[in-house]
Every structure is written in C-alpha cells, then in structure tokens.
Amino acid sequence: xxxxxxxxxxxxxxxxxxxxxxxxxxxxxxxxxxxxxxxxxxxxxxxxxxxxxxxxxxxxxxxxxxxxxxxxxxxxxxxxxxxxxxxxxxxxxxxxxxxxxxxxxxxxxxxxxxxxxxxxxxxxxxxxxxxxxxxxxxxxxxxxxxxxxxxxxxxxxxxxxxxxxxxxxxxxxxxxxxxxxxxxxxxxxxxxxxxxxxxxxxxxxxxxxxxxxxxxxxxxxxxxxxxxxxxxxxxxxxxxxxxxxxxxxxxxxxxxxxxxxxxxxxxxxxxxxxxxxxxxxxxxxxxxxxxxxxxxxxxxxxxxxxxxxxxxxxxxxxxxxxxxxxxxxxxxxxxxxxxxxxxxxxxxxxxxxxxxxxxxxxxxxxxxxxxxxxxxxxxxxxxxxxxxxxxxxxxxxx
Amino acid sequence: xxxxxxxxxxxxxxxxxxxxxxxxxxxxxxxxxxxxxxxxxxxxxxxxxxxxxxxxxxxxxxxxxxxxxxxxxxxxxxxxxxxxxxxxxxxxxxxxxxxxxxxxxxxxxxxxxxxxxxxxxxxxxxxxxxxxxxxxxxxxxxxxxxxxxxxxxxxxxxxxxxxxxxxxxxxxxxxxxxxxxxxxxxxxxxxxxxxxxxxxxxxxxxxxxxxxxxxxxxxxxxxxxxxxxxxxxxxxxxxxxxxxxxxxxxxxxxxxxxxxxxxxxxxxxxxxxxxxxxxxxxxxxxxxxxxxxxxxxxxxxxxxxxxxxxxxxx
Numbered sequence: 001x002x003x004x005x006x007x008x009x010x011x012x013x014x015x016x017x018x019x020x021x022x023x024x025x026x027x028x029x030x031x032x033x034x035x036x037x038x039x040x041x042x043x044x045x046x047x048x049x050x051x052x053x054x055x056x057x058x059x060x061x062x063x064x065x066x067x068x069x070x071x072x073x074x075x076x077x078x079x080x081x082x083x084x085x086x087x088x089x090x091x092x093x094x095x096x097x098x099x100x101x102x103x104x105x106x107x108x109x110x111x112x113x114x115x116x117x118x119x120x121x122x123x124x125x126x127x128x129x130x131x132x133x134x135x136x137x138x139x140x141x142x143x144x145x146x147x148x149x150x151x152x153x154x155x156x157x158x159x160x161x162x163x164x165x166x167x168x169x170x171x172x173x174x175x176x177x178x179x180x181x182x183x184x185x186x187x188x189x190x191x192x193x194x195x196x197x198x199x200x201x202x203x204x205x206x207x208x209x210x211x212x213x214x215x216x217x218x219x220x221x222x223x224x225x226x227x228x229x230x231x232x233x234x235x236x237x238x239x240x241x242x243x244x245x246x247x248x249x250x251x252x253x254x255x256x257x258x259x260x261x262x263x264x265x266x267x268x269x270x271x272x273x274x275x276x277x278x279x280x281x282x283x284x285x286x287x288x289x290x291x292x293x294x295x296x297x298x299x300x301x302x303x304x305x306x307x308x309x310x311x312x313x314x315x316x317x318x319x320x321x322x323x324x325x326x327x328x329x330x331x332x333x334x335x336x337x338x339x340x341x342x343x344x345x346x347x348x349x350x351x352x353x354x355x356x357x358x359x360x361x362x363x364x365x366x367x368x369x370x371x372x373x374x375x376x377x378x379x380x381x382x383x384x385x386x387x388x389x390x391x392x393x394x395x396x397x398x
Numbered sequence: 399x400x401x402x403x404x405x406x407x408x409x410x411x412x413x414x415x416x417x418x419x420x421x422x423x424x425x426x427x428x429x430x431x432x433x434x435x436x437x438x439x440x441x442x443x444x445x446x447x448x449x450x451x452x453x454x455x456x457x458x459x460x461x462x463x464x465x466x467x468x469x470x471x472x473x474x475x476x477x478x479x480x481x482x483x484x485x486x487x488x489x490x491x492x493x494x495x496x497x498x499x500x501x502x503x504x505x506x507x508x509x510x511x512x513x514x515x516x517x518x519x520x521x522x523x524x525x526x527x528x529x530x531x532x533x534x535x536x537x538x539x540x541x542x543x544x545x546x547x548x549x550x551x552x553x554x555x556x557x558x559x560x561x562x563x564x565x566x567x568x569x570x571x572x573x574x575x576x577x578x579x580x581x582x583x584x585x586x587x588x589x590x591x592x593x594x595x596x597x598x599x600x601x602x603x604x605x606x607x608x609x610x611x612x613x614x615x616x617x618x619x620x621x622x623x624x625x626x627x628x629x630x631x632x633x634x635x636x637x638x639x640x641x642x643x644x645x646x647x648x649x650x651x652x653x654x655x656x657x658x659x660x661x662x663x664x665x666x667x668x669x670x671x672x673x674x675x676x677x678x679x680x681x682x683x684x685x686x687x688x689x690x691x692x693x694x695x696x697x698x699x700x701x702x703x704x705x706x707x708x709x710x711x712x
Contacts, residue, residue, distance in 0.1 A: 010499045018487060203483030209452045210477045211500035213469055380453055381413060 007212035011220025060089040061114040073143035169255025174345035188229040189279040193287035214372040257345040274360040275337035285371025314338030333363040403583035410457035420607035433594035434587040436604035437700035442587035473502035476550035486530035497544030555586035595685040605693040622683040628652040629676040637671025
C-alpha cells in the first residue's frame with residue numbers, strides 16, 4: 001500500500017505541475033468568467049423585471065376607514081417617491097394577523113401593518129421591520145392627514161420564522177447546494193475522460209506500466225485533477241466573493257442548513273471531492289479505453305448524459321426525505337454525494353455523513369481497481385494469464 | 399544477487415488467435431549481457447513485456463531478480479521500451495528525474511543526477527530545454543539516461559539501437575559495456591546481428607514466437623562446421639577426389655565445409671595429388687550463418703531487410 005501511495009504521489013505531482021504551470025490552466029480559470037458575465041447581464045435585466053413584478057408587499061389589517069386612508073396615502077407616496085421605495089399594501093381581514101405571514105398565502109407578505117392609524121402595529125421578522133419601518137411610518141403619517149399631534153411611531157412585534165417556513169428554507173438551501181455541486185462536478189469531472197490520452201499518444205504509458213501499478217497511475221491522475229479542480233473552485237469562489245463585496249450587495253441570504261453553515265460547507269467540499277472522484281474514476285476507466293482524442297470526444301456525450309441522470313435522481317428525491325427513492329439516491333454511489341448534501345441541509349445528524357463518505361470512498365477505490373484491470377486487459381492486452389476473473393481480480397494485490 | 403537475473407519457462411502469449419510467443423524459455427545470468435535476436439514480429443517485445451510484468455503471460459512462469467512479481471523489484475530495474483516516450487513539456491533533466499522517481503529515486507537526487515549525466519554525455523546545454531525542442535537522438539539519449547538514473551541492477555532495452563546513427567550506436571555499445579563492467583545485467587532485443595555478436599555473452603534467437611536457440615554466441619556459431627576457402631594452381635587432377643562433396647568451384651577457388659576428419663588429412667591429399675596450394679583459409683561461421691541455420695532462411699532474410707531499411711532510414 002505504501003508503494004502504491006508513493007507511486008501515486010509521483011504521478012499526481014507530475015500531472016499537477018504539468019497542469020498548473022501550463023497556459024491552458026489560465027484559460028481554465030477564465031472559463032466560468034464568460035457564462036458569469038452573461039449571467040450577470042441577464043440577471044440584472046431579470047432583476048429589474050422581478051423588481052417591477054414582485055414588489056414587496058405588506059398585509060394591511062385595519063378597520064375600513066383607516067384601511068382606505070392608508071391605501072390612498074400609499075399611492076400618493078409611491079407617486080412622489082417611486083414605486084420601489086414604498087411597499088405595496090394589500091387589505092386583508094384576519095382575527096390573527098400574524099398567521100398571514102405563513103407560507104400558504106397567495107401573496108408572500110413581508111409583514112403585517114395592523115391596529116389603527118392612531119396606534120399602528122407592524123408585525124414581521126426583525127430584518128423586515130428594520131428595513132421597512134421608516135417608509136411605513138411615513139405612510140401612516142400621510143394617512144392621518146395631519147389629524148394626529150405627534151409623528152407616527154409604529155409599535156413593532158418581531159416574529160421568528162415559522163417552523164414550516166424554516167423547513168421550506170432548508171429545502172431551498174438543499175436545492176441550491178445540490179445544484180451547485182452538480183454544476184461543478186459536471187464542469188470539472190468530464191475533463192478526466194481525456195486524462196490518459198497524452199500518455200498513450202506519447203507512448204509514455206509503457207514506461208509507467210513497467211515501473212508502477214496501473215492502480216497508482218489512475219489514483220495519481222485522479223487526485224491531480226481533483227487538486228486542480230479544487231484550486232479552480234477556490235479561485236472562482238474568491239473572485240465571486242470579492243465581486244459581491246465590491247458591488248456592496250452583501251452575500252445572498254440563504255436559510256441556514258440544519259447542520260449549520262460551517263459544517264455544511266465542509267461537507268460540501270467533501271461531497272464535491274467524492275462526486276468528482278466517483279465520476280472521475282468512472283470516466284478515467286472509460287477514457288483509458290480510447291486511443292485518440294476523437295474517441296474521447298465521442299465518449300464525452302454519453303458521459304455527460306450519465307451525469308445528468310444521476311443529478312435527476314438526486315434532485316427528484318430532495319423533497320422526499322426518508323422515502324425509498326431518496327434512500328436509493330443516497331445509497332447509489334453516483335448520486336449519493338448529491339443526495340447526502342441535500343440531507344445535510346435538512347437534517348442535523350452527522351453520523352450518516354461519515355458513513356456515506358466511507359461508502360463513497362470504498363466505491364472510488366473499487367472503480368479505480370476495475371478501471372485499472374480493464375486497462376490492463378484491453379489496452380495492455382494483459383491479465384489473461386493469471387486465471388482469475390475480472391471481478392475476482394479486483395481484490396488481488398496490484 | 400541471485401545467480402540468474404531472469405528465468406522464464408514456457409512463456410506463452412496469445413493475441414486473438416495468434417500465439418505471439420509460444421513456449422519461450424530464457425535464462426539470463428546475473429551480470430551478463432544478453433541479446434534477444436530476431437526479426438520484427440518474432441515476439442521479442444512481447445517476451446520482454448512479459449518478463450517485466452507489463453503483460454501477464456497466458457502460460458508459463460517467469461522470475462525477475464528472484465521474484466515472480468516484477469513490479470515488486472521495479473526499483474532495481476531499468477527499462478527502455480521500443481516505442482520511445484517522454485512528456486514533451488518536461489525539461490530534459492526533469493524527465494530523467496521523473497523516470498528515476500517512478501522507480502523510487504527521490505526527485506531532488508534525480509534532478510542532480512540528471513544534470514550530471516547529461517553533462518557527462520555532452521548534453522549539458524540541453525538540460526533545461528523542453529523535450530519537445532530536442533532532436534530525436536537527443537531525446538533518445540535523455541530517455542536512456544532516465545532508464546539508468548536510479549542505478550538499476552538489471553537493464554532491459556527493447557531495440558535500443560533503433561533510430562540511432564552510427565556514432566550514437568557506438569556510444570550506446572560503450573555505455574552497455576560500461577554497465578556490464580559494473581556488474582549490471584543487461585538484456586536487449588535487436589534485429590541487427592552485428593550488435594548481438596559484438597556485445598552479447600549469451601543470446602536467444604527468436605523467430606515465429608519460438609526460441610530455437612539459447613546459449614553463448616560461440617555455441618551458436620559452433621552449430622555450423624567451419625568453412626574452407628582453398629586456392630589451387632591446378633584446375634584438375636587426382637587431388638579433386640579428396641575434396642568434400644559440397645565443394646563448389648569458383649575459378650581457382652574452392653569453397654566447402656571442413657570435413658569431420660579435420661584439415662590435416664585434406665592437406666596431405668592435396669599435396670600428394672599435386673594441387674598446387676596457393677592459399678587455404680579456415681573461417682569459423684559468423685552469427686549470421688548460425689542464424690540462417692537455426693532460424694531458417696526466411697527469418698534471416700527478413701532480418702537482413704530490416705537492418706538495411708534501418709540503415710537507409712538512419
């Protein structure tokens with residue numbers, strides 16, 4: 001085992017240096033900038049449209065005369081200040097205004113303006129109260145039409161998120177995390193397909209195969225590519241962070257996952273590594289059979305389709321926590337990292353992740369062995385002499 | 399060190415329906431220079447690949463430096479494959495160090511040795527150049543040095559002279575001898591008889607996947623009787639009865655195989671028959687003649703054609 005790891009390290013070091021110090025790596029790092037630029041441009045247009053359509057709304061629960069006055073005051077203010085600066089008010093009737101903040105409403109209210117114009121009350125989360133208190137006090141003052149002696153002061157009541165909306169929020173985090181994981185894996189794992197072409201084209205494979213086990217070659221190449229992918233992700237994440245901070249928008253607010261952000265992010269990295277190694281070992285094994293770049297290109301399409309299939313399985317099961325389909329997605333090696341990351345967003349248990357990571361790592365090793373045996377048998381035309389089958393040989397010493 | 403660096407018995411390799419190697423036995427004594435001589439397609443490379451564990455034999459056994467798991471002794475072996483290969487973007491000294499690192503030599507030590515070896519072989523200025531910018535001969539030298547950088551006990555060279563010009567071939571011969579002088583076992587394959595004849599203590603002749611002969615070059619040559627070249631003044635006379643049946647005339651010259659009885663009875667008969675001997679030479683057969691006799695005329699013709707082709711390419 002020590003020799004296998006030593007040999008893998010030699011291969012990985014060479015591959016990593018060859019990639020990192022090549023001009024191509026610079027273009028690799030630049031790769032996501034183009035879709036990102038298009039995304040930002042499209043996003044800003046979409047954002048404007050969204051702002052126009054999806055205006056911030058508050059429920060208005062007051063007696064009819066006060067309600068009418070508030071609505072008129074709101075329209076007048078919006079005309080003076082602009083639509084975006086004054087929240088929309090929707091007149092509602094309710095014995096328990098707080099319930100209007102639940103997730104089941106047709107309109108998603110940021111808060112509820114209730115009481116009367118004389119004694120107005122604002123109900124909402126602390127963040128929304130902080131943000132909208134000023135404009136709403138202005139609105140109430142306008143609605144009073146100077147009838148009150150003192151300036152309007154809203155009585156506020158902060159509410160925490162309801163349990164239903166917390167679960168809903170975690171689901172969103174699960175979906176976003178899963179989508180990001182799939183996107184990165186799809187972008188990066190496919191590159192492994194062509195990883196042995198250089199060695200085969202330049203006849204170096206003969207030198208490697210005579211000196212170290214094929215398993216070590218596969219393992220080394222895979223980890224070199226993983227290291228490169230992680231460097232790429234670190235660069236992109238760093239750039240994205242700088243861009244967001246420079247833009248002054250702050251980090252996009254996602255509901256916190258069940259495991260908490262630090263552990264969730266750690267698991268995200270671990271599951272990305274596993275997803276990459278699982279798909280990478282499969283692709284490396286398949287790609288090793290190809291002898292030309294053209295063959296690799298031909299293979300890349302079914303490989304991408306395969307990835308999509310795993311993603312669909314994991315994505316379909318994300319809302320079915322604990323159901324058979326979700327358990328299958330969590331257990332099936334290729335969808336397991338995606339499904340388990342979704343679990344990390346929705347369930348606080350840690351032990352299941354240790355088990356899953358161990359399970360996925362075992363599959364990585366098995367796939368590498370299988371790929372190496374296939375390579376020896378089909379490319380090096382070896383493996384026929386020792387009379388053991390392809391499967392039995394997986395457990396023999398390399 | 400074991401007495402034999404390599405022992406192989408009954409090696410068989412089948413590709414599809416073809417028996418590329420068919421029951422090969424090879425024994426390479428430690429510290430010797432051993433040649434596998436045969437035309438292209440005879441099974442030389444496949445035999446070497448089986449010995450090194452790159453491919454497993456379909457039948458038979460082999461031990462390399464005392465083990466039947468060649469990769470376990472990879473650190474003690476150097477291998478130059480027939481199809482040369484280096485990473486084009488690597489610098490020359492780094493390529494040597496990488497090949498050493500594959501076989502357990504620390505990278506820093508490999509780099510140090512790589513520079514020194516390149517310097518020693520007149521390629522010091524190429525040390526920092528990328529392999530892609532080197533000439534074919536220089537790249538081959540770099541790869542050969544990479545094969546030796548970790549001081550192996552056993553060096554396996556597959557067609558090492560292929561593609562080299564005469565000057566570099568001579569250099570390589572010197573290098574192989576120098577390694578053998580240090581006690582290193584060298585086994586190489588070739589289709590050029592002259593290399594095997596000049597360098598090898600023992601050879602295996604391979605043709606059609608079989609090894610019809612293995613032994614010393616001298617033993618191979620001894621498979622044939624010495625040839626006699628006789629020049630006489632007389633063209634005819636009773637002395638002609640003393641010539642063996644295979645004697646072929648060419649003017650005043652006669653060519654024939656030395657009789658089992660030796661040269662003395664023949665000389666006596668020629669003198670008594672008044673042949674007027676002008677000259678008489680006895681030539682021990684060369685390895686080429688031995689190869690023809692052992693592997694057959696077709697294999698020998700192929701060998702000659704390949705050697706000529708290589709000279710033309712060179």
